[in-house]
Amino acid sequence: MRELFIQASYLIASALFILGLRSLTRPDRARRGMQQAAVGMLFAIVGTLLNHTLVDYRWIAAGLVLGVVIGYPMGQWVPMTAMPQRIAIALTFSALAATLVGVAEYHSEIVAGGLPTRATMLALDFEIILGSITVGGTIVAAGKLQEWITSRAVTYPGQNLVNGAIFLGVVALAVYTIVDPAAGWAFYTMIAASFVFGILFVIPIGGADMPVVVALLNSYSGLASCAMGFAIGNVILIISGSLDGASGFILSILMSKAMNRSFRNVLFGAFGSETAAIGAKSSAGMSVRSISVEDAAIQLAYAQLVIVIPGYGMAVAQAQHAVRELAELIEKRGGEVKFAVHPVAGRMPGHMNVLLAEANVPYDKLYDMDEINSDFDRADVALVIGANDVVNPAARNDKASPIYGMPILNADHAKSVIVLKRGMAAGFAGIENELFYDKRTSMLFGDAKASLTGLITEIKNV
Amino acid sequence: MNLLELYVFMLAAFVGFMVISRVPPLLHTPLMAATNAISGISLVGSLIAAGSARDQVATILGFIAVVAASSNIVGGFLITDRMLRMFKSGSDNKAGPR
Numbered sequence: 001m002r003e004l005f006i007q008a009s010y011l012i013a014s015a016l017f018i019l020g021l022r023s024l025t026r027p028d029r030a031r032r033g034m035q036q037a038a039v040g041m042l043f044a045i046v047g048t049l050l051n052h053t054l055v056d057y058r059w060i061a062a063g064l065v066l067g068v069v070i071g072y073p074m075g076q077w078v079p080m081t082a083m084p085q086r087i088a089i090a091l092t093f094s095a096l097a098a099t100l101v102g103v104a105e106y107h108s109e110i111v112a113g114g115l116p117t118r119a120t121m122l123a124l125d126f127e128i129i130l131g132s133i134t135v136g137g138t139i140v141a142a143g144k145l146q147e148w149i150t151s152r153a154v155t156y157p158g159q160n161l162v163n164g165a166i167f168l169g170v171v172a173l174a175v176y177t178i179v180d181p182a183a184g185w186a187f188y189t190m191i192a193a194s195f196v197f198g199i200l201f202v203i204p205i206g207g208a209d210m211p212v213v214v215a216l217l218n219s220y221s222g223l224a225s226c227a228m229g230f231a232i233g234n235v236i237l238i239i240s241g242s243l244d245g246a247s248g249f250i251l252s253i254l255m256s257k258a259m260n261r262s263f264r265n266v267l268f269g270a271f272g273s274e275t276a277a278i279g280a281k282s283s284a285g286m287s288v289r290s291i292s293v294e295d296a297a298i299q300l301a302y303a304q305l306v307i308v309i310p311g312y313g314m315a316v317a318q319a320q321h322a323v324r325e326l327a328e329l330i331e332k333r334g335g336e337v338k339f340a341v342h343p344v345a346g347r348m349p350g351h352m353n354v355l356l357a358e359a360n361v362p363y364d365k366l367y368d369m370d371e372i373n374s375d376f377d378r379a380d381v382a383l384v385i386g387a388n389d390v391v392n393p394a395a396r397n398d399k400a401s402p403i404y405g406m407p408i409l410n411a412d413h414a415k416s417v418i419v420l421k422r423g424m425a426a427g428f429a430g431i432e433n434e435l436f437y438d439k440r441t442s443m444l445f446g447d448a449k450a451s452l453t454g455l456i457t458e459i460k461n462v
Numbered sequence: 463m464n465l466l467e468l469y470v471f472m473l474a475a476f477v478g479f480m481v482i483s484r485v486p487p488l489l490h491t492p493l494m495a496a497t498n499a500i501s502g503i504s505l506v507g508s509l510i511a512a513g514s515a516r517d518q519v520a521t522i523l524g525f526i527a528v529v530a531a532s533s534n535i536v537g538g539f540l541i542t543d544r545m546l547r548m549f550k551s552g553s554d555n556k557a558g559p560r
Contacts, residue, residue: 017500018477024493025484031546034496038539041502045535048506054513059525063512067532074533075540080548086541087494093534094501097508097527104511104520104527111517218494225504230467232507238467239474240503246478247497251490343487350490354545362552368487 002050009047010236016040017240021247027363044236080358081315084347088142088214091221092135098224099131099191105231106187120231121181125174127227128187129194134220136198141213144202145347151207159204166197208312208389210347212255212263219248251349258343258369260395260406288424291442293451296418297458300326303380305336307372309409310352311345313386313422313448320359322452323385327361329459339365340372340409342390373410382414384435386421386448392433401431417441420448492545499538505531 016036023033054060078086102124109116116124143149173190177183205213222244229237256263300306308327314320327337339361345352353366367375376382384391391411394401411417412435419436421443435441444451485493508531511524 013503014474018481020500021478021485021493021496022481024489024496025481025486027489027546027549028551030489030492030549031543034492034499034539034542034546037496037500041499041535041539044503044506045509048509051510053510056513056515056521059512059521060509060528063508063525063528064532066529068536070529071533071536071538072540074537076544078541080545083491083495087491087498090495090498090534090538091501093530094498094504097504097531097534100523100527100530101504101507101511104523107523108514108516108520111519215494218497221501222497225501225507226471228504228507230471232510233467234506235467235470237503237506238471240500242471242474243478243482244497244501246475247482247493250479250482251494254487341487348491349494350487350492353488354491354548357545357548357550360548360550363488363549364551366488 002052006047006050009043013040013044013047013236014239016043017243021243080354081318082146083354084210084214084351085142085145087348088138088145088217091214091217092138092142095131095134095138095217095221095224098221098228099128099135101228102128102131102231103191110182110184115181118178118181121178123227123230125177125190127224127231128191129170129174130220130224130227132191132194133198133201134217134224136195137202137213137217137220138198140199140202141210141217144207145210151210153206154203159200163197163200166193166200170194170197207347208344209259211344211349211351212252212259214348215248215251215255216263217248219245219252222246222248255344255349258407260403288436288443289439289441291418291444293444293454294458296442296444297455298462299381299416299418300330300335300383300455301333301459301462303330303335305338305375305379306330306381306383307376307379307411307414308337308339309382309384309387309391309411310339310341310356311385311387311390312347312351313388313420315346315351315355315386317386317448319385319449319452320355320361322449322456324356324359324361326452326456326459327365329456333459337365338367338372338375340367340369340376340411342369342387342409345387345390369407369409376410376413379414380416382411382417384411384417384419384421385452388421388433389431391435392431393435394431394433398434403431411435412438412440415440419443420451421445422447489549492542492549495538495542495545499535499542502531502535502538505535 017040020033020037023029144151170190170193173186176186222241225237226241229241330337341352391409393412395403395406395408417440508524508527511520512528
């Protein structure tokens with residue numbers, strides 16, 4: 001009877017998880033669906049607590065209380081601007097749990113005098129390797145996103161060789177533990193080596209490539225829980241783990257597609273380290289036209305259609321609220337404002353959408369690249385705020401450019417372009433942007449938030 | 463391990479693929495937060511490790527895993543809800559207070 005209830009609770013939880021994720025296809029239904037998924041989680045936990053192998057609830061109670069104490073602030077008080085780091089830390093936690101459970105499983109099996117079967121060992125190896133790679137990788141990713149560690153690509157000669165050697169070592173140790181499950185030294189060395197591999201694997205990846213890496217690590221942590229399910233024979237872990245793994249996998253494919261780069265290139269290419277000189281057109285002999293706040297305000301005030309292109313610079317300057325205010329002002333004067341969001345704008349998938357939604361921009365004004373690209377032809381002003389590579393026409397017409405082939409927003413099709421930018425530094429990829437030298441483009445230099453506040457004041461006076 | 467588990471894995475991965483590829487880019491960050499919350503399901507394994515009283519090491523490791531997994535569940539569902547609450551359509555915005 002009890003066993004039946006446990007199985008039923010897992011069944012309900014799986015169904016609610018799938019329905020919850022399905023609800024995320026519609027912003028108006030998503031909230032409800034995810035609340036139901038949370039109920040599903042409750043079922044799964046209660047079901048597990050009834051398990052007859054559980055005899056001592058003291059550590060469980062203490063762990064749950066501490067988990068709530070840590071989890072509540074992480075959910076309720078972390079600001080939206082810190083979302084990328086927050087997601088990376090959450091991935092660390094989930095991978096850590098998977099790894100520790102794997103070690104505990106192995107250890108108690110050995111202490112009890114038994115040996116895990118080869119099949120169990122295979123599952124445990126997957127669980128622990130994926131888990132500790134993710135722990136190492138996400139710690140570095142979080143450090144980079146929080147800027148504790150330089151967000152630039154850190155490279156050294158022979159890097160791929162070193163990483164390759166460590167990875168082969170991990171695989172060799174894993175094979176050894178399957179052949180001889182009693183070899184504790186191999187098992188524990190494998191964990192340490194995977195952890196180091198995780199660190200070294202993310203270190204050379206630059207800030208703008210973080211969306212791909214975070215998504216990929218998300219997929220690994222999901223697969224680690226999935227492997228845990230195989231190791232301890234638990235179906236709900238297999239189901240949720242594969243949902244999680246599929247999600248991370250799809251996102252990382254979408255992200256690398258949006259950069260027109262293969263997985264391999266993102267992970268082993270260390271894009272950010274390439275020097276600007278390679279292939280890209282030089283800016284020598286070209287000049288930019290800078291514009292005053294007053295002139296920019298007049299252009300915006302009389303525009304019929306303004307398309308705003310937000311980038312990481314907007315997030316850094318915390319300018320999303322000023323952007324919303326500007327948009328409302330233009331709309332009040334009879335113009336139309338749309339937001340064009342490139343899939344890789346920012347530091348994680350969907351980053352710009354969340355920031356703008358937080359600033360109260362309605363989601364029906366946020367457009368994906370494919371939806372909006374044809375609208376640029378009738379736009380009076382394309383307002384680029386802290387974005388660079390995603391509007392670089394070199395991606396379309398300069399075969400020598402490292403970003404050639406990457407799908408971009410057609411800002412250069414607009415009648416005029418205003419670029420809000422701190423200074424003339426090249427974008428993350430270190431590539432000159434011809435758009436800035438176009439005769440229809442004017443540059444408004446300065447901090448994005450300050451410039452926007454200036455524009456708002458001026459438009460009110462027009 | 464039996465073959466049935468592999469069937470479950472295959473079908474779940476397929477469903478996950480189908481469902482998640484329909485999530486619009488608009489909601490990709492909430493999707494990541496949501497899968498973080500769901501990945502807290504590793505609590506199931508952690509609870510068993512922490513409460514089975516097999517040996518001390520397993521109990522301690524299980525305890526840490528319970529802390530990590532349950533904080534992901536609480537934090538993950540809360541932040542997903544917070545985020546989804548922010549996504550409003552134009553008509554909601556006019557109706558509600560700023």
